Structure formats: C-alpha cells, structure tokens
Amino acid sequence: MIKGVIFDLDGVLVSTDKMHFYAWKKLAHKLGITNYTEEDNKRQKGVSRMESLEVVLSKGTTIYSREDKLKFAEEKNKYYVELLESLDSQAVLIDVIETLEMLKDRGVLIGIGSASKNTPLILDKTGLNKYIDEVSCGLDVTKSKPDPEVFIVAAKKLNLKNEECLVVEDSKSGIVAARACHMRSLGVGPEHEQLGADYNSLTMQSNVDWDELLS
Ligand code: BG6
Ligand code: MG
Numbered sequence: 001m002i003k004g005v006i007f008d009l010d011g012v013l014v015s016t017d018k019m020h021f022y023a024w025k026k027l028a029h030k031l032g033i034t035n036y037t038e039e040d041n042k043r044q045k046g047v048s049r050m051e052s053l054e055v056v057l058s059k060g061t062t063i064y065s066r067e068d069k070l071k072f073a074e075e076k077n078k079y080y081v082e083l084l085e086s087l088d089s090q091a092v093l094i095d096v097i098e099t100l101e102m103l104k105d106r107g108v109l110i111g112i113g114s115a116s117k118n119t120p121l122i123l124d125k126t127g128l129n130k131y132i133d134e135v136s137c138g139l140d141v142t143k144s145k146p147d148p149e150v151f152i153v154a155a156k157k158l159n160l161k162n163e164e165c166l167v168v169e170d171s172k173s174g175i176v177a178a179r180a181c182h183m184r185s186l187g188v189g190p191e192h193e194q195l196g197a198d199y200n201s202l203t204m205q206s207n208v209d210w211d212e213l214l215s
Helices: 017-030 038-042 049-057 066-084 096-106 119-126 149-158 172-180 210-214
Strands: 004-007 109-113 134-136 165-169 184-187
Touching (some): 017 038, 017 049, 017 066, 066 119, 096 210, 109 149, 149 172, 165 172, 172 184
Parallel strands (some): 004 109, 109 134
C-alpha cells in the first residue's frame, strides 16, 4: 500500500519550465550561442543545473574551464531567480491543489523530490508549502536523476520504505530514478506517454484512478 507520494516540482506542481528556458536562452546568447532551442530545453528536464549547462554549452564550440562553468551556472540562476520574483499561486498547474487535498484527506504523506536548489523559494512563493510534509531537493543530494538519491532521501525524511512511495514525474530521468529505487511512478505532462512510467496521464486527474494507484 502507498503511504506517501513524492512529487517532482518543475513541470509537475508548477509551470517553471519556460522560466528555466528563458534564463538559459539569455545565458546562451551572452555566450554567442544562438542555436539553443526549446527542443534542447526538453533534455534539461529533471537534470541538475550543472548538467543542464552542459546541454547549452554543447550547442557551441568553446571549451570552458570548471571555474567558468560555475560562473555561468550562477549567472543563469541569477536570471532564473529574477523571473521567479513574479511567481505566485497562478503558476500552480492544473489539478495539483485538488490532488494534494485529496491525498491529505486520505492521510497520505506528501513529499518533494526535485533537482532544483530553488525548491524552498518556489514552494514559498506559490503557497504550496502548506501541503508538503518533507522536501528533498538539489540542496540535499550530490547525485542527480536518473540516480535515485533524491527520492531515497525523500522516503527517509517521510519515514517510509521506498516501496511505500509513489513518484509523480514529468521527465524520463525521474521515472528511471523512481524505478531504480523500487518506487511506482505516475508520468504526467505533455510527454506523459513517452516517459515509460507505470501509469500515465496528461494531468494528475484527467486519466488517473487514485484508488488503484494508492492500493
Ligand atoms: C529540475 C529542472 O527540476 O531542476 C531542471 O527540471 C533544472 O531543468 C533543475 O536544471 C535544477 O534547477 P535549479 O533551480 O537548481 O537550477
Ligand atoms: Mg520536472
């Protein structure tokens, strides 16, 4: 039986993906990279900040030092955090509040398993904080998805066994990570059919039998 649901954040609970894209695009332009596209941005889903940077740099020809790369990642984050300033509850995706309230009513614990180091800021600005029992994010882990570390930490914080947790994800790397630590998964979002999750649905309510999922 499922006792806890661990949600990815970007693209699952909140619509921040475009903001990530704009911030990376701004950095890319500054570095003279003009061919970075939304298609490239898809490959950055669920991937850590430094690995996301590699996706951008791979579109150019210059080889940069580790020091430069850290500077670029920081710069992108500065642009991203500027965009997050305007974030509020309107950024919460469709069906999310309904789902979180349903889980609370059933006594199911709610965790976050996100690569983002901005998770606390985003939960605060969107008002989602009040629904969340435990957060595991980029600040808690050293390995990023598809490594399962972020979900294992979330389960530990929730005091649950991995098998008692269900993961909700919008990225392939997240689904692979869930499987690697024996957690069942629900894939959501525009690419839900291609994620290879145990269950999939465009949104968290459109095609989901939560009784079955939680059993
Ligand atoms: C993930 C996003 O949730 O967080 C990635 O899907 C992003 O695109 C990663 O790179 C890290 O986010 P942040 O906020 O720590 O730069
Ligand atoms: Mg995501």
